[in-house]
Amino acid sequence: MAETVPATVPAKRKVEVLGSEEELAAALAKYVADLSDKFVREKGLFTVVLSGGYLIDLLRKLAEPPYVESVEWSKWHVFWLDERVVPKTHPDSNYKLACDGLLSKVPIVPENVYAINDTLSAEGAADDYEACLRYLVETGVLAPSAASKFPKFDLMLLGMGPDGHVASLFPGHPLLEEKERWVTFIKDSPKPPPQRITFTFPVINSSEYIALVVAGTGEVDAVHNALGNSGDAKKLPAQMVTPEGELTWFLDKDAASKL
Numbered sequence: 001m002a003e004t005v006p007a008t009v010p011a012k013r014k015v016e017v018l019g020s021e022e023e024l025a026a027a028l029a030k031y032v033a034d035l036s037d038k039f040v041r042e043k044g045l046f047t048v049v050l051s052g053g054y055l056i057d058l059l060r061k062l063a064e065p066p067y068v069e070s071v072e073w074s075k076w077h078v079f080w081l082d083e084r085v086v087p088k089t090h091p092d093s094n095y096k097l098a099c100d101g102l103l104s105k106v107p108i109v110p111e112n113v114y115a116i117n118d119t120l121s122a123e124g125a126a127d128d129y130e131a132c133l134r135y136l137v138e139t140g141v142l143a144p145s146a147a148s149k150f151p152k153f154d155l156m157l158l159g160m161g162p163d164g165h166v167a168s169l170f171p172g173h174p175l176l177e178e179k180e181r182w183v184t185f186i187k188d189s190p191k192p193p194p195q196r197i198t199f200t201f202p203v204i205n206s207s208e209y210i211a212l213v214v215a216g217t218g219e220v221d222a223v224h225n226a227l228g229n230s231g232d233a234k235k236l237p238a239q240m241v242t243p244e245g246e247l248t249w250f251l252d253k254d255a256a257s258k259l
């Protein structure tokens with residue numbers, strides 16, 4: 001059963017704690033499918049941003065009944081929050097992870113899947129991905145946020161690392177302060193592989209909905225630091241996720257065990 005933590009959380013931030021990883025996966029699939037229905041009904045398409053890591057396994061129930069049949073997959077436009085600068089066939093590729101774990105199992109339109117150009121350098125791939133997003137704003141697939149002018153995605157699905165990183169935005173790194181670029185690159189990622197591209201916080205925080213998803217015991221301290229009263233004044237990247245729209249943390253009971 002989901003339990004909503006009331007405590008001191010601001011109005012547009014919810015924290016859902018699920019009894020097990022299996023329940024979390026079920027709740028997440030329903031959340032994504034419901035948002036897909038809403039946006040397809042309202043505007044005829046759904047723009048979804050995926051992360052890499054454990055998140056993809058937690059989306060597994062979308063590829064099962066009832067969602068595999070009921071979701072309007074042909075209306076989905078799929079993007080990556082961050083990507084490792086490796087060939088798309090490489091085990092480190094977030095694209096490969098998502099294809100193997102979800103995209104190859106549902107009838108998504110290949111032209112609506114926006115992978116990075118894996119033949120370019122990190123700088124080149126970031127420029128190229130930003131140019132792709134700008135083109136999609138011009139052609140009306142993406143809308144700009146009225147408030148920030150950065151592109152506004154319908155839903156971003158984020159994981160969090162044990163150090164509190166989200167996307168490829170790591171604690172203490174200067175990229176946390178990027179204010180102009182939509183997509184940027186990192187060549188010294190503390191987590192391998194070192195070369196990556198990543199959405200910036202202005203784009204992340206222009207989103208309509210964000211789910212920040214954490215399961216298991218590996219991130220217990222980061223969850224406590226981000227959401228609990230840890231007394232640690234240093235802001236984690238996960239705490240910088242403050243969207244214009246609604247943020248929901250999805251945790252299983254292990255991840256929430258120190259809250």
Ligand SMILES: O=C1O[C@H](COP(=O)(O)O)[C@@H](O)[C@H](O)[C@H]1O
Pocket residue numbers: 051052053054055081082083084094158159160161162165166167168191
């Ligand atoms: O390197 C990355 O790590 C984060 C967190 O991954 P997780 O396995 O700890 O859930 C992920 O969100 C990001 O996309 C990925 O590139």
